[in-house]
Amino acid sequence: MITEKKFPMTVAGKQKLEEELEFLKTVKRKEIVERIKIARSYGDLSENSEYDSAKEDQGFLEGKISTLESMIRNSVIITEDELNTDEVRLGKTVTFKELPNGDEETYTIVGSAEANPIEGLISNDSPIAKALIGRRKDDEVKITTPGGEMLVVILKIK
Structure with missing residues (x-):
């Protein structure tokens, strides 16, 4: 089994990542879904640059969400004793x-x-x-x- 990389961070750093993740999931994801819906209404998807752009942005966003989830899941909090x-x-x-x-x-x-x-x-x-x-x-x-x-x-x- 492959062990995932650990991400040392402060409590504040982890909180910042959690806030960014929440924003991406609740706000940005909805914005991109709406862009895809609008672009689909333009018709032929094979020549629809708005649709292609929105789908590309969606892929990038989902990758970012996955990365943040992994970093949070594998976070190692720096304790006061260490400081x-x-x-x-x-x-x-x-x-x-x-x-x-x-x-x-x-x-x-x-x-x-x-x-x-x-x-x-x-x-x-x-x-x-x-x-x-x-x-x-x-x-x-x-x-x-x-x-x-x-x-x-x-x-x-x-």
Whole structure:
């Protein structure tokens, strides 16, 4: 039997996924069904681009719903015990500075299901998170990214 991938996440992250799933099932699904119904009324389906587009969107939506259901079903909630430590871990927010004189950057390390780098949420599978996990305040860490290597010092962990 194949074991499904586990998705570590915070309680808030799981709640956000559940809300998105509910929206897709109750609102978006109905919108697409209505679009299909209207497109069918135009007649010949073999030359009906509106129908084809709506059916394509329906397939994409159902795939997204299936993915979210799997992520929620296989979620592993990060507990407070795991957060009560002074080392970098999943669920922690880390501030570091690139050496010798770079700017400070702050990221929260989350599971891949919650990752959103624009909002400062990076996946625990990312090169930055992998290099930082297990380290402590004042540690100097070499991070290898697709853009090259950088040396950082951890300033704060919360």
